Amino acid sequence: xxxxxxxxxxxxxxxxRLSIPLLFACFAGLFSERSGVVDIGLEGKMLGAxxxxxxxxxxxxxATAGLMGAIFVSILLSLVHGFASITHRGNQIVSGxxxxxxxxxxxxxxxxxxxxxxxxxxxxxxxARFMPIDWPGVATARVNLGELGNFYVNVISGHSILVYAAxxxxxxxxxxxQRTRFGLRLRAVGENPHAVDTxxxxxxxxxxxxxxxxxVLCGAGGTYLAIAQSxxxxxxxxxxxxxxxxxxxxxxxxxxxxxxxxxxxxxxxxAAGSRLQxxxxxxxxxxxxxxxxxxxxxxxxxxxxxFIGKAIPPKASGVPYTKDR
Amino acid sequence: MLRTTIVSLSMVLGLAGAxxxxxxxxxxxxxxxxxxxxxxxxxxxxxxxxxKAETKIDYREFEIQNDAQREQALRNFxxxxxxxxxxxxxxxxxxxxxxxxxxxxxxxxxVDMVVDLPNVRSIVFKEEEGxxxxxxxxxxxxxxxxxxxxxxMDIPLIRKFACGYVQGVKATDPKxxxxxxxxxxxxxxxxxxxxxxxxxxxxxxQGADVVYAAAGxxxxxxxxxxxxxxxxxxxVDSNQNHLYPxxxxxxxxxxxxxxxxxxxxxxxxxxxxxxxxxxGLKDGGVDWALDDNNKSLITPEIxxxxxxxxxxxxxxxxxxxxxxxxxxxxx
Numbered sequence: 001x002x003x004x005x006x007x008x009x010x011x012x013x014x015x016x017r018l019s020i021p022l023l024f025a026c027f028a029g030l031f032s033e034r035s036g037v038v039d040i041g042l043e044g045k046m047l048g049a050x051x052x053x054x055x056x057x058x059x060x061x062x063a064t065a066g067l068m069g070a071i072f073v074s075i076l077l078s079l080v081h082g083f084a085s086i087t088h089r090g091n092q093i094v095s096g097x098x099x100x101x102x103x104x105x106x107x108x109x110x111x112x113x114x115x116x117x118x119x120x121x122x123x124x125x126x127x128a129r130f131m132p133i134d135w136p137g138v139a140t141a142r143v144n145l146g147e148l149g150n151f152y153v154n155v156i157s158g159h160s161i162l163v164y165a166a167x168x169x170x171x172x173x174x175x176x177x178q179r180t181r182f183g184l185r186l187r188a189v190g191e192n193p194h195a196v197d198t199x200x201x202x203x204x205x206x207x208x209x210x211x212x213x214x215x216v217l218c219g220a221g222g223t224y225l226a227i228a229q230s231x232x233x234x235x236x237x238x239x240x241x242x243x244x245x246x247x248x249x250x251x252x253x254x255x256x257x258x259x260x261x262x263x264x265x266x267x268x269x270x271a272a273g274s275r276l277q278x279x280x281x282x283x284x285x286x287x288x289x290x291x292x293x294x295x296x297x298x299x300x301x302x303x304x305x306x307f308i309g310k311a312i313p314p315k316a317s318g319v320p321y322t323k324d325r
Numbered sequence: 326m327l328r329t330t331i332v333s334l335s336m337v338l339g340l341a342g343a344x345x346x347x348x349x350x351x352x353x354x355x356x357x358x359x360x361x362x363x364x365x366x367x368x369x370x371x372x373x374x375x376x377k378a379e380t381k382i383d384y385r386e387f388e389i390q391n392d393a394q395r396e397q398a399l400r401n402f403x404x405x406x407x408x409x410x411x412x413x414x415x416x417x418x419x420x421x422x423x424x425x426x427x428x429x430x431x432x433x434x435x436v437d438m439v440v441d442l443p444n445v446r447s448i449v450f451k452e453e454e455g456x457x458x459x460x461x462x463x464x465x466x467x468x469x470x471x472x473x474x475x476x477x478m479d480i481p482l483i484r485k486f487a488c489g490y491v492q493g494v495k496a497t498d499p500k501x502x503x504x505x506x507x508x509x510x511x512x513x514x515x516x517x518x519x520x521x522x523x524x525x526x527x528x529x530x531q532g533a534d535v536v537y538a539a540a541g542x543x544x545x546x547x548x549x550x551x552x553x554x555x556x557x558x559x560x561v562d563s564n565q566n567h568l569y570p571x572x573x574x575x576x577x578x579x580x581x582x583x584x585x586x587x588x589x590x591x592x593x594x595x596x597x598x599x600x601x602x603x604x605g606l607k608d609g610g611v612d613w614a615l616d617d618n619n620k621s622l623i624t625p626e627i628x629x630x631x632x633x634x635x636x637x638x639x640x641x642x643x644x645x646x647x648x649x650x651x652x653x654x655x656x
Binding site for chain 2 (some may be wrong): 010011014017112116117118119120123126154177192226229230231232234235236237256271274275277
């Protein structure tokens with residue numbers, strides 16, 4: 001049993017770390033889509049943010065400045081999306097795809113032009129990164145508390161501040177959406193914008209606020225990738241996480257706590273895949289590495305196809321709002 | 326879209342600018358990892374810079390952004406009369422073969438792969454020999470009796486690194502456990518430091534205290550996490566000891582720079598030959614790195630053992646298994 005715990009607990013720790021970018025992107029999508037703006041540009045915003053975080057943290061030597069810069073860039077990209085799809089009622093998918101292309105091309109181009117390292121930003125010293133925080137009592141917990149201590153050391157403690165921020169975000173999001181006037185209006189504008197408009201509240205303003213919140217969250221996600229998990233930006237480092245986050249959002253039926261659970265599940269599959277690579281399984285023996293790498297995707301497809309029940313998106317999601325005349 | 330346009334535009338401009346040179350200019354085509362990957366491609370770049378500094382002959386270079394550009398770039402080089410045209414990386418093989426057939430009078434070279442044409446020099450390295458040495462060093466430096474290997478893309482070439490490494494470890498102490506992981510199975514596996522880092526943490530949590538990275542830019546994540554956790558990493562291709570001084574045990578150097586330099590020089594001196602060039606320890610094609618950054622980690626005993634093994638491999642006393650020969654690793 002101890003052996004099992006020794007194996008599974010670090011995997012859970014790894015799952016937590018890997019699920020954070022998904023979590024941020026997924027909640028960004030949640031705010032945006034609940035307000036009726038489909039956001040397929042999560043990937044691009046995170047990538048742009050990751051680049052900004054890497055570059056600004058390098059020049060200022062401050063991780064916080066990197067985070068601020070990342071959020072700023074991500075909000076800018078959000079506003080582009082908002083301008084195209086809210087103000088000009090353009091196709092939201094096309095606008096999102098454009099943001100992905102823009103971010104992928106521009107980060108590589110600027111990175112190469114400024115630093116000449118193949119689109120990477122220079123390596124950061126630890127002082128310019130968000131470093132893991134060790135909670136009190138870590139040194140003795142393992143000995144004194146047994147498996148509980150192991151869990152404490154590997155899963156609860158030892159993450160950067162952004163990880164804890166991501167988990168705080170979950171109940172806060174729920175509270176904002178379900179218990180505040182702003183949340184009620186936000187949900188209403190995604191279901192029935194005409195009703196909101198009739199009540200004398202600006203649909204455009206609410207939707208802009210939603211995409212700005214999405215920008216902030218994607219900014220945090222990108223920052224986490226570049227200067228917490230890594231020590232530099234690497235070209236295309238988001239590697240599809242924005243799209244997996246979208247899948248997680250659908251899977252969670254646009255609800256905060258389910259979204260967190262889904263992101264953790266996807267993170268866990270990723271982590272388990274890494275850990276089980278090259279480890280012989282009982283009765284089966286050595287399994288090819290490809291199986292484990294495909295596992296998260298296969299499971300995603302299976303889950304999406306078979307067990308999800310009925311996923312009903314916000315009614316006005318993806319539909320530009322036009323006032324009746 | 327934007328990227329493609331900018332790249333092709335810059336190619337056109339670049340090609341137009343350098344068409345009138347007295348000596349034939351060499352040309353260098355980097356692989357997807359990019360010119361400054363602190364590793365494989367960067368070594369090629371350094372070799373070419375050395376050639377340029379010594380001969381005052383400029384050279385042309387191109388960094389591809391996607392697979393479709395390989396042929397296009399090679400053909401452009403060939404049309405402009407560049408010689409030799411050196412393609413870096415195994416994934417260029419199909420493109421080199423095609424273009425080399427179209428231009429049978431032009432001289433081509435490819436690093437890390439064999440293209441069987443009379444006008445192509447195929448430069449391959451005995452990575453297993455260098456990996457054997459760093460495996461030996463890892464085994465000597467390990468205190469836990471467990472060491473790790475993180476490969477980039479799961480291909481025979483990387484298995485070859487892994488196999489030599491395992492042999493080196495086991496030759497030193499058969500009881501040592503070696504964990505082996507691959508970052509992925511697609512080209513993205515070379516540029517995923519996050520995944521590389523997670524694999525490293527996973528190996529460290531299983532007890533490894535030395536981790537060898539043969540994973541291109543993903544290897545940066547390996548070295549970073551090893552350093553962060555107070556363990557040791559081993560770099561690859563270029564000398565990566567300086568990335569985390571005192572935290573990188575050594576680097577398995579693959580002297581792509583030497584090979585590239587030599588290819589360009591041979592053409593200039595009229596000594597060019599096609600065919601297969603295999604560079605091992607004996608030819609200085611692979612080696613392990615010792616400099617100011619890691620000298621505190623390499624005890625005299627380790628150094629003596631590594632030097633002895635190196636001499637034994639060169640003399641043939643130690644036979645290092647080549648994974649490519651039979652696609653299996655007996656260790």
